Amino acid sequence: MDFTFSEDQLLFRDSVRDFLVNEVTPERIRGTWESDSGRDDGLWRQLAEMGLTGITVPEEHGGLGMNELDFVLLAQECGYVALPEPLVNTALVAVPVLTQLGGELAAEWLPQIAAGDTRVAVGCAENGLAEDAAQCGLLLWAEPQALYLLTPEQFEARHNASVDPSRKLYAIDIAEGVPPVATGEQAAALYQAVLDRGALGAAAQALGLAQRMIDLSVQYTSERQQFGKPIGTFQAVKHHMANVAVRLEYAKAPVTRAAYALAGDESRAAHAVSHAKLAACEAANLAAKNSIQVHGAMGYTWEVDLHIFMKKAWAMAGTFGDTGFHKQRVAEHIFADGAVLGAGTTF
Amino acid sequence: MKVLVAVKRVVDYNVKVRAKGDGSDVDLNNVKMAINPFCEIAVEEAVRLKEAGVATEVIAVSVGEKACQEQIRTALALGADRGIQVETEGSVEPLVVAKLLKGVVEKEQPQLVILGKQSIDGDNNQTGQMLGALTNMAQGTFASEVKIDGETVNVTREVDGGLQTVQLKLPAIVTTDLRLNEPRYASLPNIMKAKKKQLDVYSPADLGVEVKSHLSQLKVEPPAERQAGIKVEDVDQLVDKLKNEAKVI
Numbered sequence: 218m219d220f221t222f223s224e225d226q227l228l229f230r231d232s233v234r235d236f237l238v239n240e241v242t243p244e245r246i247r248g249t250w251e252s253d254s255g256r257d258d259g260l261w262r263q264l265a266e267m268g269l270t271g272i273t274v275p276e277e278h279g280g281l282g283m284n285e286l287d288f289v290l291l292a293q294e295c296g297y298v299a300l301p302e303p304l305v306n307t308a309l310v311a312v313p314v315l316t317q318l319g320g321e322l323a324a325e326w327l328p329q330i331a332a333g334d335t336r337v338a339v340g341c342a343e344n345g346l347a348e349d350a351a352q353c354g355l356l357l358w359a360e361p362q363a364l365y366l367l368t369p370e371q372f373e374a375r376h377n378a379s380v381d382p383s384r385k386l387y388a389i390d391i392a393e394g395v396p397p398v399a400t401g402e403q404a405a406a407l408y409q410a411v412l413d414r415g416a417l418g419a420a421a422q423a424l425g426l427a428q429r430m431i432d433l434s435v436q437y438t439s440e441r442q443q444f445g446k447p448i449g450t451f452q453a454v455k456h457h458m459a460n461v462a463v464r465l466e467y468a469k470a471p472v473t474r475a476a477y478a479l480a481g482d483e484s485r486a487a488h489a490v491s492h493a494k495l496a497a498c499e500a501a502n503l504a505a506k507n508s509i510q511v512h513g514a515m516g517y518t519w520e521v522d523l524h525i526f527m528k529k530a531w532a533m534a535g536t537f538g539d540t541g542f543h544k545q546r547v548a549e550h551i552f553a554d555g556a557v558l559g560a561g562t563t564f
Numbered sequence: 565m566k567v568l569v570a571v572k573r574v575v576d577y578n579v580k581v582r583a584k585g586d587g588s589d590v591d592l593n594n595v596k597m598a599i600n601p602f603c604e605i606a607v608e609e610a611v612r613l614k615e616a617g618v619a620t621e622v623i624a625v626s627v628g629e630k631a632c633q634e635q636i637r638t639a640l641a642l643g644a645d646r647g648i649q650v651e652t653e654g655s656v657e658p659l660v661v662a663k664l665l666k667g668v669v670e671k672e673q674p675q676l677v678i679l680g681k682q683s684i685d686g687d688n689n690q691t692g693q694m695l696g697a698l699t700n701m702a703q704g705t706f707a708s709e710v711k712i713d714g715e716t717v718n719v720t721r722e723v724d725g726g727l728q729t730v731q732l733k734l735p736a737i738v739t740t741d742l743r744l745n746e747p748r749y750a751s752l753p754n755i756m757k758a759k760k761k762q763l764d765v766y767s768p769a770d771l772g773v774e775v776k777s778h779l780s781q782l783k784v785e786p787p788a789e790r791q792a793g794i795k796v797e798d799v800d801q802l803v804d805k806l807k808n809e810a811k812v813i
Contacts, residue, residue, distance in 0.1 A: 268752035281753060
């Protein structure tokens with residue numbers, strides 16, 4: 218069995234990386250913090266022109282019809298630049314859920330999403346808050362027994378501060394009388410899908426964030442001199458980053474595994490996602506902690522870009538289920554009656 | 565109007581180039597390769613001419629090993645209609661590239677050939693001019709603006725001290741400077757479409773060209789590391805050093 222990504226998947230990753238690294242610079246992200254909406258409409262338009270907003274939209278609705286495995290590498294690139302726009306939630310959560318709902322809803326919204334004309338925000342009861350709810354044209358709000366698709370006049374969004382200035386979080390009050398688009402068992406299955414897909418997106422972004430923090434730290438410690446040498450040459454410093462690199466490498470396979478499981482609609486997808494989320498967010502948290510260490514006092518300053526990635530990593534750890542939630546899911550799987558454990562089955 | 569665009573595979577401009585340990589060449593192991601930035605500008609200009617309804621077909625051509633098909637595909641993803649690879653082994657000199665391109669020009673009969681003014685690896689700045697000499701076509705080098713006007717093309721050139729506009733009779737050769745345009749990104753749908761576009765492969769023999777080498781590379785070494793500067797005590801000392809040591813004033 219060939220576990221490597223295909224030539225096309227890698228080509229897409231490289232193309233998207235070039236685009237994002239050149240266009241989503243820390244300066245541009247800082248610019249959005251000063252804007253009224255906190256978002257950059259020009260950037261969303263560019264993402265649409267690249268075909269990214271429609272990447273998972275089925276071809277019959279104007280997209281490229283790609284799956285979770287195709288997108289997971291791109292989500293890592295989104296993490297690498299700390300993309301503030303809700304592209305990952307759109308491609309990995311909203312579009313597949315709308316596709317699953319099918320019918321008129323899919324026919325109405327998917328072409329608009331693919332064309333970049335409608336921004337979608339995603340929120341779920343597990344998070345309590347919805348990112349970008351006040352900046353979107355459509356809000357997908359998932360509860361365990363009800364799934365809502367809301368246009369801006371159908372809900373009220375109350376702003377909540379986030380540790381990450383790039384995140385725009387809102388509590389949602391749904392207007393009276395607005396019916397859910399799915400209830401009961403269908404809503405429960407879709408709620409699970411929202412949670413798993415959102416968690417996979419957060420995990421993939423955490424990988425990219427960890428890599429960016431390693432790169433920033435390597436660059437800084439190669440330039441910053443002490444005792445006549447770059448501080449990166451001292452073992453105590455380089456071991457910090459080597460530990461992160463090892464943790465990151467071990468987190469990549471679970472994330473790919475989870476994407477593969479979701480793409481194949483495997484029954485074990487939920488705990489594969491939890492494993493991925495735990496491993497990736499641990500790597501990103503360690504990257505944040507050790508990067509701060511090797512940056513010294515400079516790491517705490519607003520001017521140094523490190524905090525853009527560090528705060529996003531913290532946010533990713535808490536979104537779509539925190540550590541406790543995902544550990545619980547893994548534990549339930551392992552301790553379940555009749556659980557088949559061992560190599561090739563546990564994870 | 566048919567437009568031929570030459571593209572070259574080079575080390576990505578973001579990569580810090582290193583010499584091999586034995587100094588025989590640049591180390592290309594695990595190095596990211598990309599389309600030469602000036603060639604990317606050439607492709608963009610050709611595609612814009614097509615979008616403006618001036619050009620009817622854009623053909624991207626590259627000379628090199630099979631790997632250069634990657635750069636032809638990039639050009640196709642940016643909007644070129646079809647590609648041609650002239651397959652050669654090892655590095656080829658500008659004169660050989662110009663002769664091979666002349667062969668392609670004779671086959672395709674384009675009205676306009678657009679090339680980058682130079683590649684960022686060899687920095688020779690020769691191929692466009694040599695192609696002009698070999699084909700006897702008019703040439704406008706270092707273009708910062710290209711305007712087609714009937715049977716002529718007006719090329720604004722970046723020259724020392726200002727801009728020079730020349731009018732060339734078509735068919736003509738244009739080499740691009742940095743400010744001609746800002747190339748677009750290849751969108752994902754276009755990358756997919758590019759895989760299905762026609763790509764022909766020719767050998768030098770197909771074009772009647774013998775690949776010969778006139779130069780041998782003796783040594784490749786990195787530039788000397790910059791030395792640390794010094795602090796001067798006052799303005800007088802600074803002026804003295806600029807006058808007597810640096811001899812720049």
